[in-house]
Amino acid sequence: MTAPEAKSKPKSFQDIILRLQNYWAKQGCAILQPYDMEVGAGTLHPATVLRALGPKEWRAAYVQPSRRPKDARYGENPNRLGHYYQYQVILKPNPANLQDLYLESLYEIGIDPTVHDIRFVEDDWENPTVGAWGLGWEVWCDGMEVSQYTYFQQVGGLDVFPVSGELTYGLERLAMYVFGVDNVYDLPFNDPGSDVPLTYGDVFLENEKQQSAFNFEHSDVEMLKRWFADCENQSNALREAGKPLPAYDYALKASHTFNLIDARGAISPTERQAYIARVRDLARGAAAQWAEQEEARAGA
Amino acid sequence: MAELLLEIFSEEIPARMQAKAESDLGAALEKALGEAGLSWSALETASGPRRLTVFVDGLTERSADVKEERKGPKVGAPDKAIEGFLRSAGLSDISQAEVRSDPKKGDFYVAVIETPGRDAKDIIAEAVPAIIRGFHWPKSMRWGKGELRWVRPLQRITCVLDGQIVPFDVDGLASGNETEGHRVHGRGPYTVTSRKDYEAQLGGAGHVKLTRDERRQVILEGIEKVCAEAGLEWIEDKGLLEEVVGLAEWPVVVLGNMDPDFLALPPEVIQLSMRTHQKYFAVNDKKTGKLAPNFIVVANIDAADGGKKLAEGNSRVLSARLDDARFFWDLDKAKPLEEMAEKLSTIAFKNLGSVRDKVERVAALARELAPKVGADPDLAERAARLAKADLVSEMVGEFPELQGMMGRYYALEAGEPAAVADAIRDHYKPQGPSDSVPTNSVGIAVALADKLDTLVGFWAIDEKPTGSKDPFALRRAALGVVRILLENAVRLPLRSDFLRAASITNYLLSRETERKAYIEAHRELLSLYRDGQISERTFYEVSGPLAVKYPVAENDWFSQVEFVHEDLLSFFADRLKQYLRDQGQRHDLIDAVFALGEDDLVLITRRVEALGAFLDTEDGANLLAGYKRAANILRAEEKKGELPEDLSVNAGLIAKGPAEEQALAKALTEVQAAIEGPLEAEDFTGAMAELARLRGPVDAFFEAVMVNDDDAAVRANRLALLTQIRDTLHRVADFSRIDG
Secondary structure (H helix, E strand, C coil), rough: CCCCCCCCEEEEEEHHHHHHHHHHHHHCCCCCCCCCCCCCCHHHHHHHHHCCCCCCCCEEEEEEEEECCHHHHCCCCCCCCCEEEEEEEEEEEECHHHEEEEEEEHCCCCCCCCHHHHHHEECCCHHHHHEEEEEEEEECCCEEEEEEEEEEECCEEECCCCEEEEEEEHHHHHHHHHCCCCCHHEEECCCCCCCCCCCCHHHHHHHHHHHHHHHHHHCCHHHHHHHHHHHHHHHHHHHHCCCHHHHHHHHHHHHHHHHHHCCCCCCCCCHHHHHHHHHHHHHHHHHHHHHHHHHHHHHC | EEEEEEEEEEECCCHHHHHHHHHHHHHHHHHHHHCCCCCEEEEEEEEEECEEEEEEEECCCCCCCCEEEEEEEECCCCHHHHHHHHHHCCCCCCCHHHEEEEECCCEEEEEEEEEECCCCHHHHHHHHHHHHHCCCCCCCCCCCCCCCCCCEEEEEEEEEEEEECCEEEECCCEEEEEEEECCCCCCCCECCCCHHHHHHHHCCCCCCCCHHHHHHHHHHHHHHHHHHHHHHHECCCCHHHHHHHCCCCEEEEEECCCCCCHHHHHHHHHHHHHHHHHCCCEEECCCCCCCCEEEEEEEEECCCCHHHHHHHHHHHHHHHHEEEEEHHHHHCCCCCHHHHHHHHHHHCCCCCCCCHHHHHHHHHHHHHHHHHHCCHHHHHHHHHHCCCCHHHHHHHHHHHHCCCCHHHHHHHCCCCHHHHHHHHCCCCCCCCCCCCCCCCCCHHHHHHHHHHHHHHHHHCCCCCCCEEEEECCCCHHHHHHHHHHHCCCCCCHHHHHHHHHHHHHHHHHHHHHHHHHHHEEEEEEEHHCCCCCCHHHHHHHHHHHHHHCCCCCCHHHHHHHHHHHHHHHHHHHHHHHHHHCCCCCHHHHHHHHHCCCCHHHHHHHHHHHHHHHHHHCCCCCCCCHHHHHHHHHHHHHHHHHCCCCCCCCHHHHHHHHHHHHHHHHHHHHHHHHHHHHHHHHHHHHHHHHHHHHHHHHHHHHHHHHHCCCHHHHHHHHHHHHHHHHHHHHHCCCHHHCCCC
């Protein structure tokens, strides 16, 4: 094996995404598009959570916008965003050389392993909402967490087999690192030498401002509470009808609606726990039903 | 003699698990080889971020043949017995057994089972897969399509015996003779034939420091070097050192810079930010002795640019962290501590109200205790009211370790007196055996009040420590009380004062009253519902919240208050004994003093110390012997039921008795009077010096006088003298509990 080598430095935020897309396509991943619903993390895309269940092999990669209403900061914090991107890769079963594949993906986006210190630091991942946990690491590059690397052990409260390897890249953070930028809004979104150079701020700053105002000031909490109940009922009804995919969609809707309610600080700690438990029941229920169906389809 | 090399190579093992796994693997292999009949001259282990290694030297190449004889039934025994014997001995026919004769029992069968020795190679090939399958990790996982569990995916098993692969397979992973080096500097693979070869290749081209010791040394030398060059002083942090020893295969120490503006933050915040989030070491400026705007990071590469880029990168990450910390610091400073203290009402303190309720109780108790520890009651109350406020601060939310510390800073910022600020910081002390106790009087009052409130409260709701389980660190809290009292010589009789007067007791009692009222209300509601006067919904709406607040299963506290106090006192006694034993005091002396029912820990300690010194003297030792003699006679009489209940010395009879008896009676009277003064003055050494005067008369009495006189009256009188010896000595300690 020869010593690892870094590729040229990417030109822009989107260049990083394009390189990751090409790289993981070469590794045989289906390059999917973002899920068309509001989610808090790339893991929640059915391509990860649901496909991790059942016996079928699977490889996919995609960008997923993640919405975390509580993290919004009116565009005033250089590191925190209410809407940001994750790059998500899932390989099921995990290939034996997944660590190498992952490291090569970093070299692919211009991180030079001969001058940067890349480390795998223990971090056990858990998402109680979907009843999932796994063991793995935070990957550090010069002390900066650039990815989460997990071997799923349970999803929907069920042991998974085969085991999936899941990689989540925090794209903005990674890009800030690659470009040596201290403020996310200064990132070059496209090639700075192009006819219309755009920064991350040109694309998203106003959105952060308005969405923050919505998250913290203008959302209609009473309406959201009604929506939550409706989503919950719909999801339960779909599960009763044996349709876990749309049931899962409505669990996601309920989850995001809850996140909006929570951002307003409009609920007591006890109520908060109750909401979380309700979302968890929906998501786990849908996941468990999906797993059952996958087993049946594989057996048939 | 053979040499074995075993390496289990995996993806990155959590740093905190490596050392234990290393020793577990060594022990497991030792056990397996030993049980299989092999022996060896040396077994050594090593571990690192991706590997566990065992070297065995001087290994026997084959286990010895073993011949075992198994005794069977008599010749001519029933078929069933014969069959059972054949089965258990692994024979197919009885003709394979030998017949032995015994003069008493006659002829019987013996099976001679010969187990031939096995090659070390075969034993290892069987043992290693079993060890891997049964290995215990704090958390383990599966990967791919396998069922095997390891801490992270297992990549290679290198198993070489005298240059040859020991062939085996663990769930599809075959053993081999190749290993890997550092990912960037020399991955390999390397074919290895022996320990020497393995160490040379990995330590050379492979760029792997194999042992924890090697890596620790490299890191310490690196730290020393960069510090010397930059005029810095390493702030020693052994815990972090042990962690980073497990984070790099090829550790390289790099010095990074930090924006000096951050030094306006409390040094504890900066250090903790470095340590917790980034695993950096903090350094002091050698000249000022204060935190320097630098940090030390232990990298896992020898960077091509000398570490410039990685130092910059790490510095940027630290800046982002410290920016966050500064944000918290500014936010917290803008909020009055009282306002934070208000918010404590949203945090539950177990089942004992909110933390704010606790603060109220602690404030009342601290005020009450203040005069007894020489503190200003107003300051003690003030400090107690603010002591927990920082729990809702942003900074403590981020760094729970800084509780108290941040409160102190915020109090100083707000212009609180230094004594209040220090007390806020110190009231958690002592946090462990190596931590100091608070010494400022306000801090003492608040620390005592806080711990007592917790202890009495947890005793009342029956959350006592059991066995090794002590989730709320109550032993530490009680030992803390003991140490605060003793190390500051604070005089506080536990029983009479502080438990009963504690505001927690009042709180619990008042809650108990409420609870009883609730049970009454619940009964009424229930009967209203049964009579159809209220709906089920109303019943639950009214009754439900009350039931949560006053669970019926709660102890009937009112009736138990005395018991709780006594039980807690004996818990304190145990902590004190442990403390005194750790100080080198004899536990029988501690028992002897405890038996007096004393509840002032300072006095107990002084008595124990004086008693120890007294017994070391010749008079003391002899007096103890005399005491034992008297006590034995009295016990024997008691047993026979012949010890009169009301024994008093008849002076008239004494006057007619022998001189030794008269002398003893006189000495007793004198000493009894003489010890009162010193005892009153708590001068136990003085009291014991008076007691020493009894030694001569007691010895002479037993020498010359017969207690069991024929005259019942004389006998009773002498027994009375003996009880006086006993009672007089018991004024100082219960001598019956002293060994010897």
